[in-house]
Amino acid sequence: MTTPPTDATGNSRRAFLKTAGLGAAAAGATTLAAPAVHAQSTIRWRLQTYAGPALAEHVIKPSIDAFNKVAGDQMQIELYFADQLVPTGELFRAMQRGTIDAVQSDDDSIAAPVDVSVFGGYFPFATRYSLDVPVLFNEYGLREIWEEAYGEVEGVTWLSAGAWDPCHFATVNPIRSLDDLKGLRVFTFPTAGRFLSRFGVVPVTLPWEDVEVAVQTGELDGIAWSGITEDYTVGWADVTNYFLTNNISGAWCGSYFANSERWEELPDNLKTLFRLCMDSSHYYRQHWYWGGEAKLRVMGEKLELTTIPESEWQQVEDEAMKFWDEIAAESDRTARVVQILKDYREVMRKAGPPYRYG
Known part of the structure; x- marks a missing residue:
């Protein structure tokens, strides 16, 4: 058994907590009935994707299921499909207002009020292959430009871009x-x-x-x-x-976005987990689309x-x-x-x- 840590006087911290508990009990027996950690409620988000149910099964649902499994009681994300809560063209404003907490779509379709929104979705001949999108964002500077553009907009944080299928x-x-x-x-x-x-x-x-x-x-x-x-x-x-x-x-260029206030409220471990799940979604689409496009043509x-x-x-x-x-x-x-x-x-x-x- 591990010896309880002690303070300078040799009294164990466990003994101190017991003594503190007795004092609290004298003041009111119910104050220690539920530790504070259990009083914290589960964080809940509503996320709407551009995709209908059949497509969402591939482009986002596996990653959200994984997030919910790992986050457990700390956070749960409710996934909604195309136009289920808000029409796609109104998603950006709804996210700003906090009607929904996060979005998976392209900048173009959700009418994002930034000049770079024109490059979301299918900007003609910008890419030849799906791998071009992450290379452009991570190796050629588009990530920094998107962060700059959305940094000028109140209430919405751009999080990550990835590739989908060709047009x-x-x-x-x-x-x-x-x-x-x-x-x-x-x-x-x-x-x-x-x-x-x-x-x-x-x-x-x-x-x-x-x-x-x-x-x-x-x-x-x-x-x-x-x-x-x-x-x-x-x-x-x-x-x-x-x-x-x-x-x-x-390749279609799509992104993840979140209401800025809700995003900043998340503890770092949940931000990291969400980023990992976005990357998981990006990776899944790379091989699902690349393989599917060739297989179904043949x-x-x-x-x-x-x-x-x-x-x-x-x-x-x-x-x-x-x-x-x-x-x-x-x-x-x-x-x-x-x-x-x-x-x-x-x-x-x-x-x-x-x-x-x-």
């Missing part, structure tokens, strides 16, 4: 040339839609859960919101017939693959470079981001295979 068209009718894009009504992200409209695409905004029915009723001609993995996972492959192998971005039986010839698709990529320059002109900070993207693009090009081909 492809899944459509009812085949796309085999740029002409086939004209008049195409598609569900897509704000900035992606802004860019694709240059080729005659008509962006349509709907609640996520209404997309499948909108395709069935003819309100939508297709979807430019994901890669083939999500098309199969969420049921969109059941209502569309074709998948265009050309994409306008190699083995998937629901969608027929189509391709716009590379020489014709080059027009889209060239137009994207003009779009970049337009965005760079919006602010000093967007100019810095665009320059980083250009520098990165050049490094990857010079590095050659497997970083870039052609």
Whole structure:
């Protein structure tokens, strides 16, 4: 048995506590009935993701389940799906007000009031592969720029960015040339839609859960919101017939955000645990999407693959470079981001295979 620690007079601290307890009992027998540690209530957060239930099973739920298991009585996070508590476009304001405590989404979709929000989601041709996103944030300085931008906004803390799947068209009718894009009504992200409209695409905004029915009723001609993995996972492959192998971005860029006051209230161990779980989510998506995109192109039986010839698709990529320059002109900070993207693009090009081909 370990000897109880003693003070300078040789009296054990345990004996001191017993004596203190007797004194307290004389004053009021109920004061020591429940130690303070048990009086502390469990911290509870409400976190809403951009994803519907089937997709959330992969992109966030495993990491939140792990957090809750480890945090135990100290903290629990309640996970809500797309538009379940708040419409996606209102998530940022709801988080500022404290209606919800945290969000997983892209800056673009939640209408984050920062100039860099345009780079969230699918910024055209910013990435070729999913690994480009964490490299840009952690090795090329985007993390510091995002922290700077959100540091100017009251009430919301940006926490971490990661990569999701590439942006492809899944459509009812085949796309085999740029002409086939004209008049195409598609569900897509704000900035992606802004860019694709240059080729005659008509962006349509709907609640996520209404997309499948909108395709069935003819309100939508297709979807430019994901890669083939999500098309199969969420049921969109059941209502569309074709998948265009050309994409306008190699990876969606999404982030985690939290109400600043609630984030700062967390003890350091829970902040660390949450960061570890974000990293776990980022890692899971890297292999789930990368493997799924290839496997379903080869083995998937629901969608027929189509391709716009590379020489014709080059027009889209060239137009994207003009779009970049337009965005760079919006602010000093967007100019810095665009320059980083250009520098990165050049490094990857010079590095050659497997970083870039052609």
